Amino acid sequence: MPETPSDFLGVLSARLGEKHVIADPAGMESYLVEERKLYRGNALAVVRPGNTEEVAFVVQECAKAKVAAVPQGGNTGLVGGGVPHTGIVLSLARLDRIREVNPFNATMIVEAGCILKTIQDAAEKVDCIFPLSLASEGSCRIGGNISTNAGGVNVLRYGNTRELVLGLEVVLADGRIWNGLKSLRKDNTGYDLKNLFIGSEGTLGIVTAAVLKLFPRPKTRVVAFIGCASPHAALDLFEGLRQTLGDALTAFEFMPRFALDIVLRHAPGAVRPLSGDHAAYALIEVASPDPEIDLRALLEKALGSAFENGTIEDATIAASEAQNAALWYLRESLSDVQGLEGGSIKHDVSVPVSDVADFIVTASRACEEALPGIRVCAFGHFGDGNIHFNLTQPIDMEKPLFLAQWGRFNRIVHDIVHAMNGSISAEHGIGLIKRDELARYKDPVALDLMKTLKRALDPQNILNPGKVVALEGDLPPALPMGKKG
Amino acid sequence: MPETPSDFLGVLSARLGEKHVIADPAGMESYLVEERKLYRGNALAVVRPGNTEEVAFVVQECAKAKVAAVPQGGNTGLVGGGVPHTGIVLSLARLDRIREVNPFNATMIVEAGCILKTIQDAAEKVDCIFPLSLASEGSCRIGGNISTNAGGVNVLRYGNTRELVLGLEVVLADGRIWNGLKSLRKDNTGYDLKNLFIGSEGTLGIVTAAVLKLFPRPKTRVVAFIGCASPHAALDLFEGLRQTLGDALTAFEFMPRFALDIVLRHAPGAVRPLSGDHAAYALIEVASPDPEIDLRALLEKALGSAFENGTIEDATIAASEAQNAALWYLRESLSDVQGLEGGSIKHDVSVPVSDVADFIVTASRACEEALPGIRVCAFGHFGDGNIHFNLTQPIDMEKPLFLAQWGRFNRIVHDIVHAMNGSISAEHGIGLIKRDELARYKDPVALDLMKTLKRALDPQNILNPGKVVALEGDLPPALPMGKKG
Numbered sequence: 001m002p003e004t005p006s007d008f009l010g011v012l013s014a015r016l017g018e019k020h021v022i023a024d025p026a027g028m029e030s031y032l033v034e035e036r037k038l039y040r041g042n043a044l045a046v047v048r049p050g051n052t053e054e055v056a057f058v059v060q061e062c063a064k065a066k067v068a069a070v071p072q073g074g075n076t077g078l079v080g081g082g083v084p085h086t087g088i089v090l091s092l093a094r095l096d097r098i099r100e101v102n103p104f105n106a107t108m109i110v111e112a113g114c115i116l117k118t119i120q121d122a123a124e125k126v127d128c129i130f131p132l133s134l135a136s137e138g139s140c141r142i143g144g145n146i147s148t149n150a151g152g153v154n155v156l157r158y159g160n161t162r163e164l165v166l167g168l169e170v171v172l173a174d175g176r177i178w179n180g181l182k183s184l185r186k187d188n189t190g191y192d193l194k195n196l197f198i199g200s201e202g203t204l205g206i207v208t209a210a211v212l213k214l215f216p217r218p219k220t221r222v223v224a225f226i227g228c229a230s231p232h233a234a235l236d237l238f239e240g241l242r243q244t245l246g247d248a249l250t251a252f253e254f255m256p257r258f259a260l261d262i263v264l265r266h267a268p269g270a271v272r273p274l275s276g277d278h279a280a281y282a283l284i285e286v287a288s289p290d291p292e293i294d295l296r297a298l299l300e301k302a303l304g305s306a307f308e309n310g311t312i313e314d315a316t317i318a319a320s321e322a323q324n325a326a327l328w329y330l331r332e333s334l335s336d337v338q339g340l341e342g343g344s345i346k347h348d349v350s351v352p353v354s355d356v357a358d359f360i361v362t363a364s365r366a367c368e369e370a371l372p373g374i375r376v377c378a379f380g381h382f383g384d385g386n387i388h389f390n391l392t393q394p395i396d397m398e399k400p401l402f403l404a405q406w407g408r409f410n411r412i413v414h415d416i417v418h419a420m421n422g423s424i425s426a427e428h429g430i431g432l433i434k435r436d437e438l439a440r441y442k443d444p445v446a447l448d449l450m451k452t453l454k455r456a457l458d459p460q461n462i463l464n465p466g467k468v469v470a471l472e473g474d475l476p477p478a479l480p481m482g483k484k485g
Numbered sequence: 486m487p488e489t490p491s492d493f494l495g496v497l498s499a500r501l502g503e504k505h506v507i508a509d510p511a512g513m514e515s516y517l518v519e520e521r522k523l524y525r526g527n528a529l530a531v532v533r534p535g536n537t538e539e540v541a542f543v544v545q546e547c548a549k550a551k552v553a554a555v556p557q558g559g560n561t562g563l564v565g566g567g568v569p570h571t572g573i574v575l576s577l578a579r580l581d582r583i584r585e586v587n588p589f590n591a592t593m594i595v596e597a598g599c600i601l602k603t604i605q606d607a608a609e610k611v612d613c614i615f616p617l618s619l620a621s622e623g624s625c626r627i628g629g630n631i632s633t634n635a636g637g638v639n640v641l642r643y644g645n646t647r648e649l650v651l652g653l654e655v656v657l658a659d660g661r662i663w664n665g666l667k668s669l670r671k672d673n674t675g676y677d678l679k680n681l682f683i684g685s686e687g688t689l690g691i692v693t694a695a696v697l698k699l700f701p702r703p704k705t706r707v708v709a710f711i712g713c714a715s716p717h718a719a720l721d722l723f724e725g726l727r728q729t730l731g732d733a734l735t736a737f738e739f740m741p742r743f744a745l746d747i748v749l750r751h752a753p754g755a756v757r758p759l760s761g762d763h764a765a766y767a768l769i770e771v772a773s774p775d776p777e778i779d780l781r782a783l784l785e786k787a788l789g790s791a792f793e794n795g796t797i798e799d800a801t802i803a804a805s806e807a808q809n810a811a812l813w814y815l816r817e818s819l820s821d822v823q824g825l826e827g828g829s830i831k832h833d834v835s836v837p838v839s840d841v842a843d844f845i846v847t848a849s850r851a852c853e854e855a856l857p858g859i860r861v862c863a864f865g866h867f868g869d870g871n872i873h874f875n876l877t878q879p880i881d882m883e884k885p886l887f888l889a890q891w892g893r894f895n896r897i898v899h900d901i902v903h904a905m906n907g908s909i910s911a912e913h914g915i916g917l918i919k920r921d922e923l924a925r926y927k928d929p930v931a932l933d934l935m936k937t938l939k940r941a942l943d944p945q946n947i948l949n950p951g952k953v954v955a956l957e958g959d960l961p962p963a964l965p966m967g968k969k970g
Binding site (some may be wrong): 031034102106127148149155176179180181184186188191192193194196199204218242289290291298354370412422423426429438441445449456467 | 527587589590591592600612624633634636640643644647648657661662663664665666667668669670671672673674675677678680681683684685689700701703710724727728729730732773774775784791807808811837838840852869870871906907908909910911912913914915919923927928931932934935937938941942953954
């Protein structure tokens with residue numbers, strides 16, 4: 001890139017106000033470092049526009065000066081997608097207005113900088129829900145959720161973020177604003193621009209606002225925790241429940257014994273859900289908008305027959321909302337406690353749901369053979385075929401030595417996923433950390449189409465350059481510190 | 486376009502076999518005329534490849550010779566999108582294999598030429614459903630459904646075609662094949678190519694196969710027919726039912742009194758559902774995968790309270806599957822009987838669901854003022870905000886005189902839709918018939934983005950040229966015969 005014009009930041013300051021163009025290292029720090037400290041970035045400045053027109057102005061100036069703009073929401077991403085390596089950080093945090101809540105149309109118009117939790121709360125105030133729910137919901141911002149097509153624990157019932165968005169407002173690479181804030185259930189007027197921007201990680205345009213779908217608030221829910229003899233038995237359980245419960249089944253999460261063991265060991269207040277030990281656990285939730293439906297009876301019947309035919313070994317059904325929460329706590333604590341067992345090599349993969357048990361068994365065996373003593377922590381959104389296939393270090397190994405094998409285990413796991421026609425990034429996206437893995441596994445025609453789209457929509461390559469796909473001139477990905485083998 | 490090389494068809498015949506390259510007028514006839522006889526097209530030949538590789542070969546030859554390829558499925562489209570005006574018709578009808586049915590993954594892999602009804606039947610054989618359902622399901626082909634993002638009567642519960650497709654195989658404008666036949670619920674590996682092709686009406690690529698989502702087969706359903714005092718009362722009913730029934734509510738269709746009157750007058754065997762007359766009727770369906778749930782009791786309760794608070798005037802709940810079908814017959818006959826009342830000017834529009842009653846009232850009044858005696862037949866997918874706002878001629882008017890006002894009424898209706906931030910094509914697409922309407926109403930930035938995408942993916946403009954968006958050199962749309970004012 002050419003030299004940045006000397007008055008570039010001055011022009012931005014004049015429009016946005018000086019305090020919204022941050023160039024001092026201390027002020028920039030939290031925007032440059034990725035949450036898990038995997039990456040440290042560089043930027044000319046952090047720029048914080050206050051509305052869509054100011055975002056457009058900033059991007060116009062970037063386009064004129066050929067300066068990169070790296071959009072950032074809550075900076076909670078897990079793939080280095082929001083970390084800048086050149087140009088400015090364009091923070092959407094000040095675009096935090098909820099523009100409209102319309103329970104009658106079951107929609108809500110929000111700005112990109114709204115925190116997910118704020119949106120969930122606003123929906124509940126009108127007796128609806130916005131069902132996107134994930135670990136970082138207290139600090140992630142909806143623009144980031146949209147740009148990464150975030151998943152979470154309610155995908156089984158409500159779909160990914162993509163399915164929850166009806167319309168978008170986007171600032172394009174030349175600074176024009178596309179107003180696609182439609183609140184329609186059906187609209188076949190031309191190409192699907194909305195889905196092109198959703199999940200493109202800020203490389204094709206910058207999402208500034210969105211129309212979100214709301215749903216009737218479930219009036220009753222029941223959670224159960226179930227012990228099975230194997231992942232295959234858990235899959236049989238899932239198939240059976242899906243047939244009888246349909247959409248009442250809102251979550252089907254999986255944990256192996258190792259995962260429950262470390263939660264019980266480390267998570268404060270975690271209570272053992274079943275008396276014995278089992279090789280595989282499922283946490284399921286059923287919910288209904290009808291407050292009078294007896295979900296517990298429904299579930300007792302379904303689990304009773306699963307017990308009789310040998311699909312499950314044991315189960316507990318929560319008898320109160322407090323017990324519902326206590327069971328969810330076992331699953332939700334898992335992300336926090338893994339680190340307490342040492343180094344962890346992580347994968348966020350998916351396969352067809354019918355293959356998810358085969359995948360867990362095959363990949364676990366391959367990793368255990370590759371490094372005896374390795375502890376497989378394969379958990380997650382089983383009902384979506386999405387497994388966080390995490391590998392915890394052997395007990396007696398040095399953490400850096402283990403983490404040095406990151407690349408080797410990526411290869412083992414991703415090769416198996418690829419052979420099963422799966423995905424090497426089910427819900428976290430590509431960003432920088434998986435960019436070269438993507439180039440390895442993605443259909444070459446698809447990869448070429450992606451580059452064609454990037455060049456067509458961002459011909460100067462100024463929007464989050466080097467993320468998702470690498471074009472000529474992009475930097476090689478900075479290695480995550482101490483992680484790549 | 487330059488002269489077509491003299492051996493162009495010969496090269497195609499040599500690969501596909503002579504009988505699959507049809508150039509005689511009689512053999513081509515059914516491919517050139519649109520179902521409702523609104524358009525007659527022209528083509529060098531009708532080419533019928535037998536598999537994906539042959540489709541790719543044909544498109545490669547078209548690219549070399551700069552000959553347009555107009556993909557066609559069942560030729561049942563309603564906007565002239567499959568009618569050729571240059572080049573060849575590329576019929577997908579021979580790609581009619583169901584490649585895989587996987588009830589455990591709840592997916593099915595089908596080729597573009599499969600007839601929708603065949604797919605529905607194959608799903609039912611494994612105790613699942615493929616929920617896409619529309620009037621032409623016995624002859625439309627899934628490739629066309631995908632290319633137009635077809636809607637139909639089950640969108641309220643299951644979404645548009647877009648929501649029912651997990652993966653695609655597409656032949657690109659240069660003849661390369663993109664294999665995106667993934668059967669995954671979650672896949673965040675780069676840009677959403679799938680949704681770019683879905684709904685692009687064959688102008689960006691030619692869909693040759695798809696992975697479809699299946700759903701548990703509802704084991705029980707109940708249909709009710711309800712009389713209300715107004716569209717606003719029907720909307721109140723919808724909002725109430727959605728809150729209490731949630732996803733058990735699988736359809737909410739609307740008919741005004743005029744629509745029911747003409748069905749009862751013309752449809753053989755149609756039986757009056759309610760003793761009195763009402764200004765607005767709703768047909769609703771509730772369904773469940775649980776065979777033991779008492780849907781009738783659920784519905785009686787919900788409708789009972791709607792009756793008590795004055796939302797509805799009368800209702801009948803079907804007591805058998807035969808009665809379910811008889812009530813649906815009233816709604817489904819409507820398309821056929823409209824023509825028996827004379828000329829009809831049609832619109833396929835949507836507005837936010839919360840505005841659908843306002844829209845019906847406002848647009849009806851505007852049309853009645855513009856032409857006293859006009860009979861508004863505004864019916865359809867009320868729960869999606871999608872109304873087929875059709876206008877039947879005054880009883881004593883000459884049909885051609887009425888149809889000559891097509892353009893005038895388009896303007897009246899579409900202006901109202903546009904002012905309500907609605908869509909001028911909710912489910913039928915743009916094709917040729919709405920191309921210039923789209924250019925009038927679409928956000929100019931969106932229209933420009935569409936052209937950018939078209940140029941990037943089809944730089945020679947050989948895929949269904951002149952449809953959806955007009956580029957330089959495209960022909961003006963042929964006027965639908967006798968329809969435009």
